[in-house]
Amino acid sequence: MSVSLSSQGASVARHVAHLDPSRAAQVLVLDARGAAGGATGRNGGQINPMDCYEFEDSIEENGLDEALAERAFQFAGKDEMLRYVASRGIEADLRMGGQAVNWFTAGERAAGESAHGTCLRHAEQCGDPSCGLSETLDAAAAEERMKSPDLLGAAFLPVGGGVWGGRIVFGLLEDAIERGVTLRTQTLVTSVERADHLTWLVHTERGTIRAPHVVFATNGYTNTLVPELEGEINAYRNQVVITEPAPQQVRMSISLRHGTTGVMLVAWLTGVVF
Numbered sequence: 001m002s003v004s005l006s007s008q009g010a011s012v013a014r015h016v017a018h019l020d021p022s023r024a025a026q027v028l029v030l031d032a033r034g035a036a037g038g039a040t041g042r043n044g045g046q047i048n049p050m051d052c053y054e055f056e057d058s059i060e061e062n063g064l065d066e067a068l069a070e071r072a073f074q075f076a077g078k079d080e081m082l083r084y085v086a087s088r089g090i091e092a093d094l095r096m097g098g099q100a101v102n103w104f105t106a107g108e109r110a111a112g113e114s115a116h117g118t119c120l121r122h123a124e125q126c127g128d129p130s131c132g133l134s135e136t137l138d139a140a141a142a143e144e145r146m147k148s149p150d151l152l153g154a155a156f157l158p159v160g161g162g163v164w165g166g167r168i169v170f171g172l173l174e175d176a177i178e179r180g181v182t183l184r185t186q187t188l189v190t191s192v193e194r195a196d197h198l199t200w201l202v203h204t205e206r207g208t209i210r211a212p213h214v215v216f217a218t219n220g221y222t223n224t225l226v227p228e229l230e231g232e233i234n235a236y237r238n239q240v241v242i243t244e245p246a247p248q249q250v251r252m253s254i255s256l257r258h259g260t261t262g263v264m265l266v267a268w269l270t271g272v273v274f
């Protein structure tokens, strides 16, 4: 069995190795770069299970049942990650201090209050951890907690936090390797094709591998190996800018949603965890 790649790949490899230890030695993880060399090794590390903004958007797009199911899925993922980090004693710089979205404008405050209201309205159905934990902070409370006099308030959900994602991937890979899985880094897969109905040929810059199963965990680059996904998955470059609080017109022109996305990008880069 051959498994491509990185955090999802590490997770699949570790899972297979635990599910059937007798076949762990047949699992191969390939990565064009190093372990956790993709987005997982360089992201902002925010543990951000569905916040009230996303919950509200999801209800609008998919209906309440779907939004609740998606929310439960995200929280279960977070809980599983915390359980795994604790069980392996991974030093992943885990901090569960909650997450905040700061409001600099009346529009941001209105959007935040609406999302907060949505969480509270559905608190009973949300289950545990409850949407009822959502809080809003007025300007004075936000200034005290965020140390900024410019805020009109903030939304705060105490279930989020921050983590060093790359270290969790190292932990998953160590776990898998201990059970016999092989990791090959600096190995670019150039194409994958069927040899026959039982076997795949995985062509790499270092040779060709025959495998009965291939898992693509190649994130935004999957369409380079699976042409059917051309147009469905596309990799884009983007730029992140850190500034002093900028005028509203500038902030709104570079952010995606009510001005908050720009603020979150700053938090990603500075590693701020509230």
Ligand SMILES: Cc1cc2nc3c(=O)[nH]c(=O)nc-3n(C[C@H](O)[C@H](O)[C@H](O)COP(=O)(O)OP(=O)(O)OC[C@H]3O[C@@H](n4cnc5c(N)ncnc54)[C@H](O)[C@@H]3O)c2cc1C
Binding pocket: 004, 005, 006, 007, 008, 009, 030, 031, 032, 033, 034, 036, 037, 038, 039, 040, 041, 042, 043, 044, 045, 046, 047, 048, 187, 188, 189, 190, 217, 218, 219, 220, 221, 222, 224, 225, 268
């Ligand atoms: C700037 C930034 C900040 C982010 N911040 C957060 C955050 O705060 N919180 C959060 O939850 N999420 C965040 N994310 C999203 C999160 O990082 C990704 O969703 C997650 O890491 C994806 O994991 P993955 O294993 O699917 O992909 P990746 O970690 O990208 O792994 C894909 C791997 O595939 C390899 N690969 C690709 N093509 C080939 C090939 N042909 N041959 C061999 N190897 C190949 C790559 O080298 C890479 O290592 C952020 C993302 C970015 C970019």
